Amino acid sequence: xxxxxxxAIIHGLTDTKALATLLDALPxxxxxxxxxxxxxxxxxxxxxxxxVQRKDVLGIKCLHALRCDFCMKNCPIMTDWENHDPKTVExxxxxxxxxxxxxxxxxxxxxxxxxxxxxxxETITPSSGGPLDEVSGHVLGLGELVGRSPQVRKIFAMxxxxxxxxxxxxxxxxxxxxxxxLAEEIHNESDRDGPFVKVNCGALPPPLLESELFGHIxxxxxxxxxxxxxxxxxxHGGTLxxxxxxxxxxxxxTKLLAYMDNHVVRPMGSTKSVRTDxxxxxxxxxxxxxxxRNKTFxxxxxxxxxxxxxxxxxxxxxxxxLLLLQDHFLRMFQLRYKKxxxxxxxxxxxxxxxxxxxxxxxxxxxxxxxAVNFCDTPVIRMRHLPGYILHGHGLPTNLxxxxxxxxxxxxxxxxxxxxxxxxxxxxxxxxxxKTGGRKxxxxxxxxxxxxxxxxxxxxxxxx
Amino acid sequence: MEKILIPLIGNELAxxxxxxxxVLIVSVTRETSAMGKIDEKIVILDAPSSxxxxxxxxxxxxxxxxxAGIEKEIYDFLRRKRLxxxxxxxxxxxxxxxxxxxxxxxxxxxxx
Numbered sequence: 001x002x003x004x005x006x007x008a009i010i011h012g013l014t015d016t017k018a019l020a021t022l023l024d025a026l027p028x029x030x031x032x033x034x035x036x037x038x039x040x041x042x043x044x045x046x047x048x049x050x051x052v053q054r055k056d057v058l059g060i061k062c063l064h065a066l067r068c069d070f071c072m073k074n075c076p077i078m079t080d081w082e083n084h085d086p087k088t089v090e091x092x093x094x095x096x097x098x099x100x101x102x103x104x105x106x107x108x109x110x111x112x113x114x115x116x117x118x119x120x121x122e123t124i125t126p127s128s129g130g131p132l133d134e135v136s137g138h139v140l141g142l143g144e145l146v147g148r149s150p151q152v153r154k155i156f157a158m159x160x161x162x163x164x165x166x167x168x169x170x171x172x173x174x175x176x177x178x179x180x181x182l183a184e185e186i187h188n189e190s191d192r193d194g195p196f197v198k199v200n201c202g203a204l205p206p207p208l209l210e211s212e213l214f215g216h217i218x219x220x221x222x223x224x225x226x227x228x229x230x231x232x233x234x235x236h237g238g239t240l241x242x243x244x245x246x247x248x249x250x251x252x253x254t255k256l257l258a259y260m261d262n263h264v265v266r267p268m269g270s271t272k273s274v275r276t277d278x279x280x281x282x283x284x285x286x287x288x289x290x291x292x293r294n295k296t297f298x299x300x301x302x303x304x305x306x307x308x309x310x311x312x313x314x315x316x317x318x319x320x321x322l323l324l325l326q327d328h329f330l331r332m333f334q335l336r337y338k339k340x341x342x343x344x345x346x347x348x349x350x351x352x353x354x355x356x357x358x359x360x361x362x363x364x365x366x367x368x369x370x371a372v373n374f375c376d377t378p379v380i381r382m383r384h385l386p387g388y389i390l391h392g393h394g395l396p397t398n399l400x401x402x403x404x405x406x407x408x409x410x411x412x413x414x415x416x417x418x419x420x421x422x423x424x425x426x427x428x429x430x431x432x433x434k435t436g437g438r439k440x441x442x443x444x445x446x447x448x449x450x451x452x453x454x455x456x457x458x459x460x461x462x463x
Numbered sequence: 464m465e466k467i468l469i470p471l472i473g474n475e476l477a478x479x480x481x482x483x484x485x486v487l488i489v490s491v492t493r494e495t496s497a498m499g500k501i502d503e504k505i506v507i508l509d510a511p512s513s514x515x516x517x518x519x520x521x522x523x524x525x526x527x528x529x530x531a532g533i534e535k536e537i538y539d540f541l542r543r544k545r546l547x548x549x550x551x552x553x554x555x556x557x558x559x560x561x562x563x564x565x566x567x568x569x570x571x572x573x574x575x
Binding site: 056059060098319320323343346349 | 472475477478479482512513514517521531532533534535538540543544545550551553571573575
């Protein structure tokens with residue numbers, strides 16, 4: 001930097017007040033440190049970003065003031081600053097308000113004529129945002145989706161940019177991992193004004209599926225006494241989400257592929273075509289690559305859908321997310337059912353940690369809903385869990401025995417009265433958990449018709 | 464007996480709960496004197512994270528956490544689990560622990 005009058009600048013800046021005024025006028029957070037990272041000066045922007053006050057932190061090491069992840073890993077001040085090059089990194093800090101703030105951090109050594117480091121200048125500027133949204137200050141997530149594990153963070157980080165494109169999205173993952181919610185969240189974050197329309201290929205027989213997707217005109221086939229618009233036209237301007245696309249019959253796969261090429265819908269029996277603007281998203285819990293090898297799924301359709309592919313990991317691979325989700329659902333059902341259930345017992349915690357959750361998050365959610373419903377104390381204990389989980393494989397062996405007194409003959413323990421409504425509700429939840437949330441199978445298990453199950457679920461407020 | 468967990472860096476409180484490589488676990492039995500009888504152990508963590516810390520809190524039956532920086536969601540989570548968390552404390556571990564045992568430690572105090 002060319003300098004006109006160096007001595008005047010040096011004279012001006014050796015005054016403490018003048019230096020503080022200069023630093024405070026700068027919009028970025030600045031800290032001046034000695035060679036060991038002890039803070040000598042900070043400006044007001046630094047105070048604002050970190051929440052510290054200079055009187056509290058001057059004289060202590062930078063890492064205790066900044067609380068930055070970079071300080072704890074590979075800060076050159078803490079190790080050897082070999083080549084004296086400035087370091088610029090993206091990092092995160094914890095403020096005094098317990099908020100995690102993503103920052104751009106720069107460390108520049110102050111080197112004298114003998115190439116010895118005399119001090120360090122650190123600058124911090126808040127970056128445009130971390131890879132995540134913060135939902136109501138409690139759990140990190142995206143809309144209704146909750147998680148902190150690296151795999152899920154990566155998906156959350158990609159979602160805003162995916163939402164802004166119109167490319168097809170294929171979401172894969174086991175049942176109950178949140179594919180539908182992710183698709184809806186992508187739609188909600190996009191600029192598309194139209195509706196989010198969902199169709200489940202597994203739930204409809206093939207002849208109905210074509211009419212459901214593409215619509216039909218009046219009298220197109222026996223029984224078609226009214227014209228039907230079809231989901232593709234209903235989703236005009238929005239998104240059509242096709243779940244369990246692996247179950248789509250081959251004939252319809254061809255028709256869907258043709259639609260993806262020209263975006264034209266021709267209802268069954270009609271000679272007229274309608275142009276639509278629909279973004280397609282699809283989900284599958286089966287391996288579509290295997291389906292292509294088995295010739296039950298068209299390879300070209302997979303290529304067309306596979307423009308953006310997101311894989312939601314099963315709950316057992318999401319590590320610390322289990323705890324977050326446990327807590328999240330516990331609070332959700334506490335509020336919904338207005339029950340003072342505060343926590344899980346140690347044994348329940350152990351059991352949930354060791355359980356493999358084949359039904360993934362849906363199973364965990366249903367299990368906690370069941371437990372909150374049947375829990376009559378502030379703590380969810382083993383006896384409040386559905387029976388199947390206690391009799392399944394993989395029950396941990398190191399559970400501590402309950403401190404509850406055994407029933408003594410002659411002493412009457414009053415059991416809470418069980419209403420028929422509660423029993424029915426319990427049966428429905430049990431069946432849904434056992435079938436991984438598949439309503440058709442749950443209805444069969446209960447010996448009811450699908451519509452009966454649906455009506456009762458609506459009555460009990462089970463989603 | 465009360466168990467206290469303190470994330471460490473050297474002899475000082477670690478700046479962050481989720482990134483501390485060492486943890487001091489102090490067991491205090493207050494039957495003998497005002498300060499009580501103290502047992503200490505240090506645990507080294509391979510992969511520090513809030514999750515690892517929480518697992519340790521549960522396995523060690525910790526009742527109190529003294530730390531510097533902690534994320535709000537983790538802080539709230541621990542409080543809901545009925546743990547006492549005194550955060551935003553910084554300084555060498557000995558005076559911090561002593562202040563806690565004397566009942567004078569509050570959030571936001573610096574012992575440098």
